[in-house]
Amino acid sequence: MKGSIGFRKIGDGGYYYVSWYIGRKQYKINKYKGIICRDRSMAERLLSIMRSDEENGVFRIEKYLFQAIDVITYLDEWLEKEKHLSPATLKDYQNSIKNHLKPWFQTHHVMLHEIQYDTLCSLLNDIKRDGKGKLNVLYCLHAALKSAARSGKILKVPEFPEKKKYQIEPTVIKAISEARQIAVIQAIPIQHQPIFWWLKYHFRRPSEAMALHKEDYDKEKDCFIIRRSFSNKQIVHHTKTHKIHYIPCHPDFKQWMNKLHKSFGEYYFTHVTSRLGGRRYQHDFLVDLWNEAAKKCGETINMYAGLKHSSCTAFVNEHGGSVDELQMLTDHARRDSVLKYTDIKLEAKRRIQGKVITLRTRHQDQEHSKNI
Numbered sequence: 001m002k003g004s005i006g007f008r009k010i011g012d013g014g015y016y017y018v019s020w021y022i023g024r025k026q027y028k029i030n031k032y033k034g035i036i037c038r039d040r041s042m043a044e045r046l047l048s049i050m051r052s053d054e055e056n057g058v059f060r061i062e063k064y065l066f067q068a069i070d071v072i073t074y075l076d077e078w079l080e081k082e083k084h085l086s087p088a089t090l091k092d093y094q095n096s097i098k099n100h101l102k103p104w105f106q107t108h109h110v111m112l113h114e115i116q117y118d119t120l121c122s123l124l125n126d127i128k129r130d131g132k133g134k135l136n137v138l139y140c141l142h143a144a145l146k147s148a149a150r151s152g153k154i155l156k157v158p159e160f161p162e163k164k165k166y167q168i169e170p171t172v173i174k175a176i177s178e179a180r181q182i183a184v185i186q187a188i189p190i191q192h193q194p195i196f197w198w199l200k201y202h203f204r205r206p207s208e209a210m211a212l213h214k215e216d217y218d219k220e221k222d223c224f225i226i227r228r229s230f231s232n233k234q235i236v237h238h239t240k241t242h243k244i245h246y247i248p249c250h251p252d253f254k255q256w257m258n259k260l261h262k263s264f265g266e267y268y269f270t271h272v273t274s275r276l277g278g279r280r281y282q283h284d285f286l287v288d289l290w291n292e293a294a295k296k297c298g299e300t301i302n303m304y305a306g307l308k309h310s311s312c313t314a315f316v317n318e319h320g321g322s323v324d325e326l327q328m329l330t331d332h333a334r335r336d337s338v339l340k341y342t343d344i345k346l347e348a349k350r351r352i353q354g355k356v357i358t359l360r361t362r363h364q365d366q367e368h369s370k371n372i
Helices: 040-055 071-081 087-107 117-126 131-150 178-186 190-202 206-211 251-257 283-296 303-317 323-330 335-339 344-371
Strands: 004-010 013-022 025-029 223-226 229-231 234-236 245-248
Touching: 004 040, 013 040, 071 087, 071 131, 087 117, 087 131, 087 229, 117 131, 178 190, 178 283, 178 303, 190 206, 190 251, 190 283, 190 303, 206 229, 206 283, 206 303, 283 303, 303 323, 323 335
Parallel strands: none
Antiparallel strands: 004 013, 013 025, 223 245, 229 234
């Protein structure tokens, strides 16, 4: 039968333990109901329970290795210690724990070390959110379990449900042509246009433009340094990727640099009616400006899609830029992140197709010349 009893001598005393192998890995379990096995009978009772679990198909080594920790208590303690999270991520985690994870674990009595693949599949099916929302909740739990594994509270992070189980609807990125984009920006009051032209020409996020400081423009190198951002309306001194990005100043933006509102504050983009510190812009204010101008132009596209998405698609579709060049300009770590923009993949394939047709035509002409 599986398992055996051993004794470790320490000075004049010692303790008994159950030796248990899983594959080639040996585990030595020396506690029964949280108490060290000082006599052999305790170790025998422990071994009997372990063999019973094995025979009934419910054996999990975590049950005997770790102290039973309540999931809800652990989630609260874990989130309290996560000081490095951005305000936006913290808010999302708080929502996931309060509205989804806590209610579920209150009705499903599972200890931290007992969370397994089947537990997670059941949780996934019960979350009342769309596919992306379910993914966010499970991502929060994954981060918590990863921390638990690192601190020795569980053996390892259990396998999570496959991506197809989340039933995430593909996101269709919307964009408008450059001409329509320019028309919307021109419909914005001229004193507020500089920040929108900057966003158009430099393919950045509004949160990065709002956080830009005067010191972030390097006159000698003629570039902007992206090193801070806004998250959940709070300034954070890092970007979304925690990397510093150097962005060459676009030549067409030069004309707007002398039209910037002059202020004594540290922010690069400011406006006189702002009540915020440094007279900086606020995201909601930018959205209102964009929506009002878009309405005048008969457009319904939102600000993010109308600026970053539209600039990215125009770079490839209208100006002949490559996907690799766009990835370099936008500082996306993964190529897939660039391919998501509307029709970029299609346009790239169309250009390749054009090259193939051109090469085929040249080859046919050469063959025809040989036969003359």
